[in-house]
Amino acid sequence: MNIPSSTYRVQLSSAFPFKALKKIIAYLEEMNISTVYASPIFQARKGSTHGYDVTDPLKINKETGTIEELQEISRDLKSRNMSWLQDIVPNHMAFDSTNTWLYDVLEKGSASEFREFFDIHWEDGAGGGKVMAPFLGEPLEEVVQKGGLTIRYDKGTFNFYYFDNKYPVSIKSYPQIISIAQNIIEKRLSSDNNIYKRLEEIAEEIENVPTHEANWQHYKMELHQLFEQDEEVQDAILNVTETISSSRELLLDLLSHQYFQLAYWKKTEKEINYRRFFTINDLLCLRMEDATVFAKYHELIKELCDQKIFNGLRIDHIDGLFDPENYLDSLRKLVGPDRYIIIEKILEWEETLPYQWPIQGTSGYGFLAVVNHLFTDLNSEKAFTREYQKICPDEQPYEELIYDKKLFILKERMGGELNNLYLLMQELGLLQMDHDKETWTEALAAFMAGFPVYRIYPKKFPLSGRQSGIIAEAFKVAAQKIPALREQLEYFKRIFTGNSDKPEASALYFLQRCQQFTGPLAAKGVEDTAFYIYNRLISHNEVGDTPHIFGITASAFNERMRLRKEHFPLSVNATATHDTKRGEDARMRINVLSEMPEEWFAKVDTWRKINEALKNKPDAPGHNEEYFIYQTLIGALPQPEASHDSFILRTRDYMQKVLREAKVHTSWSEPDEAYEEAVFDFISSILESDDFKASFEPFSSKTAFFGAIYSLGQCLVKTTAPGIPDIYQGTELWDLSYVDPDNRRPVDYDLRAQMLREIKVNDGKAEYLQALLDNLHDGRIKMYTLYKCLQERRLNQSIFDEGDYLPFEVSGEQKDHVISYGRKLHTDWYIIIVPRQIVALCDEMNFPVGKTTWSDTSIALPKEQRFAFTNILTGDKLEATDKLYIHEALSQFPIAMLKGSGL
Numbered sequence: 001m002n003i004p005s006s007t008y009r010v011q012l013s014s015a016f017p018f019k020a021l022k023k024i025i026a027y028l029e030e031m032n033i034s035t036v037y038a039s040p041i042f043q044a045r046k047g048s049t050h051g052y053d054v055t056d057p058l059k060i061n062k063e064t065g066t067i068e069e070l071q072e073i074s075r076d077l078k079s080r081n082m083s084w085l086q087d088i089v090p091n092h093m094a095f096d097s098t099n100t101w102l103y104d105v106l107e108k109g110s111a112s113e114f115r116e117f118f119d120i121h122w123e124d125g126a127g128g129g130k131v132m133a134p135f136l137g138e139p140l141e142e143v144v145q146k147g148g149l150t151i152r153y154d155k156g157t158f159n160f161y162y163f164d165n166k167y168p169v170s171i172k173s174y175p176q177i178i179s180i181a182q183n184i185i186e187k188r189l190s191s192d193n194n195i196y197k198r199l200e201e202i203a204e205e206i207e208n209v210p211t212h213e214a215n216w217q218h219y220k221m222e223l224h225q226l227f228e229q230d231e232e233v234q235d236a237i238l239n240v241t242e243t244i245s246s247s248r249e250l251l252l253d254l255l256s257h258q259y260f261q262l263a264y265w266k267k268t269e270k271e272i273n274y275r276r277f278f279t280i281n282d283l284l285c286l287r288m289e290d291a292t293v294f295a296k297y298h299e300l301i302k303e304l305c306d307q308k309i310f311n312g313l314r315i316d317h318i319d320g321l322f323d324p325e326n327y328l329d330s331l332r333k334l335v336g337p338d339r340y341i342i343i344e345k346i347l348e349w350e351e352t353l354p355y356q357w358p359i360q361g362t363s364g365y366g367f368l369a370v371v372n373h374l375f376t377d378l379n380s381e382k383a384f385t386r387e388y389q390k391i392c393p394d395e396q397p398y399e400e401l402i403y404d405k406k407l408f409i410l411k412e413r414m415g416g417e418l419n420n421l422y423l424l425m426q427e428l429g430l431l432q433m434d435h436d437k438e439t440w441t442e443a444l445a446a447f448m449a450g451f452p453v454y455r456i457y458p459k460k461f462p463l464s465g466r467q468s469g470i471i472a473e474a475f476k477v478a479a480q481k482i483p484a485l486r487e488q489l490e491y492f493k494r495i496f497t498g499n500s501d502k503p504e505a506s507a508l509y510f511l512q513r514c515q516q517f518t519g520p521l522a523a524k525g526v527e528d529t530a531f532y533i534y535n536r537l538i539s540h541n542e543v544g545d546t547p548h549i550f551g552i553t554a555s556a557f558n559e560r561m562r563l564r565k566e567h568f569p570l571s572v573n574a575t576a577t578h579d580t581k582r583g584e585d586a587r588m589r590i591n592v593l594s595e596m597p598e599e600w601f602a603k604v605d606t607w608r609k610i611n612e613a614l615k616n617k618p619d620a621p622g623h624n625e626e627y628f629i630y631q632t633l634i635g636a637l638p639q640p641e642a643s644h645d646s647f648i649l650r651t652r653d654y655m656q657k658v659l660r661e662a663k664v665h666t667s668w669s670e671p672d673e674a675y676e677e678a679v680f681d682f683i684s685s686i687l688e689s690d691d692f693k694a695s696f697e698p699f700s701s702k703t704a705f706f707g708a709i710y711s712l713g714q715c716l717v718k719t720t721a722p723g724i725p726d727i728y729q730g731t732e733l734w735d736l737s738y739v740d741p742d743n744r745r746p747v748d749y750d751l752r753a754q755m756l757r758e759i760k761v762n763d764g765k766a767e768y769l770q771a772l773l774d775n776l777h778d779g780r781i782k783m784y785t786l787y788k789c790l791q792e793r794r795l796n797q798s799i800f801d802e803g804d805y806l807p808f809e810v811s812g813e814q815k816d817h818v819i820s821y822g823r824k825l826h827t828d829w830y831i832i833i834v835p836r837q838i839v840a841l842c843d844e845m846n847f848p849v850g851k852t853t854w855s856d857t858s859i860a861l862p863k864e865q866r867f868a869f870t871n872i873l874t875g876d877k878l879e880a881t882d883k884l885y886i887h888e889a890l891s892q893f894p895i896a897m898l899k900g901s902g903l
Contacts, residue, residue, distance in 0.1 A: 121273040211719055595706075648687065772784055809860045861884055
């Protein structure tokens, strides 16, 4: 298996195509990166900036480049002993006219070979035998009345147009259109005219012929030949499209005969007859559990794996699939036992990945969370909870907020999905037709909202103990919230555990189907709603993390790393991704606040008083949002090499997303632009206020200083703990970005290459190391740390892939302020030393944090043996017996990576 030593995530698009990637490969090699980790590269919607809106999985995205360019890059990587990890998207495709599979379905209906590819409820719910196309800005009648919908003839095909959206006219509707066209030209052509007769024959044949692709294409081609050859036909066709477009009756009548139903986009909040990615209407899900769909979708993926262009795969949104385990088994069989495979999976704090899955691990959100809590002072939880409640006395406790927002999303944004599940229960014979719909959908919603994890993976009854426990927890939560529906909830519990009198196959299918929606429900209710409302310490409002946990002990961290080494030692260690809510270094700065609650909340109180007069509206921002803004600025300021104007613009765009995702004062569906503008003006005003800056900037500098130490520690842990370190594009320097699209801004690789050259020239020089310490703001110290750690991994990969993880016992006065562990394979080993929670230990902000700080603190080494060490980050040599003192290891640099040997 081609196991990465490290990965580097790149977001490929028209703004950063293959040509741009090729230019940085030498730089990545010099940074000791082993593997390019690419965002989806298959044909996507025009202008896609991320690639997850695939329109054709059998083609390379032409805006990104060509297959030949990809092959050239592959050859270049192989020559450098590098590899390629490819992100793929099996759960969904774009609902777009350029999606040829879907276009075929919209045109041919049941005759399309792709009809069963998509997760569409053809006969159920709102569609009435049609797939909904919910992209109108108003109800259909109003759109037609205003002339917003037209029909055009495009090279042999009639299409409806709504702005840039295109929908094909069913071939079965061509006779109706031809008939209108005949009426237009019959005054100019006699009924025995050959062209007139042929038009009539085409219309009749289409009506009567079996609906096969070859026949349809034949008639469409013949019609187009007549169009091209005869001006009378051409004029008639153009006139008929104008006639229909200008006639409300003709247009609506023609639409009624299509295989799709154009609808107002807001209708999907209550009705939907296809499965979406989360609540995104224009991402239509696939039935990947169907072997035909699986085989077709993965044709090019398999080909590129066979050619060894793809050395590994990352599977997007595994929880959206009907049977993830079966999918992964099929994928493993398809691409072979030696392909490195990871999945995108959100794990709750105490949840584990199924050990039997044939994968190497996850894409790293869980690792991010553990490291994030390592640098949070758990002793301050009560103080933060108490003071946050004073600021926002009306805010709900976190657990209540999570439940209520999940329930809100399910009932107000996923009402169509909820209704479909109710109809499915009736179809499966799990509910009688005379059951009260409102009562039973309310109970089902309560049960689903009570799930403590994204989903479970039931394969058969009886469920495993863990699965049964999760069902029991969901029932308990729901029953506490809605005791009046206990009878219905008990029934669902019996269904979900296979203990009802209903057929097991039907109950299991319903449970599996529900699990395709509990994940999106959690994502939208928690990550995209509650994470923008519960603001106690926002560094933990993060994908994969959880705000109700507030820091962990060193021993808890070590135990998690031990289990990681035991079960998924090749899982990815990520600290920033394209989905993270804020930059990895911004989180570390915000985490510093956990060490000084008294000072922090005093500052917040001061700033609220200073800035009260700067509010254009007395309630904008509200107390909770204002508190969020101050934390955001702690994470984002000071910005390295950023102009004030660009920062204001980025922050404005970010805050609009924050406010709308929270759905408290404004939302995407019902924006309150006046409120948003008042919040934007407040932020601009405080950043211009001399009084605020005089108070904020010294405190911000302090958090930035200690945040930098913790960021370096985060880099060291990421590159040495069990797992494969991943570097998100551009984060070699300080990453203070906001959520997407801010974290997908262009990266200045010329600057990074220049800095790396400087680092390599000056590597080992004490004066250069000091220069890095004296100039924290420019981020070179982070790049230096990553460069040195990744170089050591590249040279000694087997130690980090296979070596033992050995927690070291720390003793002394400051033992709780450092974490140390070793990586050992045979006689080769490393000692890692990282400080944490050191704000109270330091009287001044300077490096090194030395002997006075660490007092007698040491780590215990194996007894009766003398050791020699080389500090990889400084080049220092030191020796020790029994004990290694922290102040010696950290005498020149705030973290230590010691390569050791016995003497």
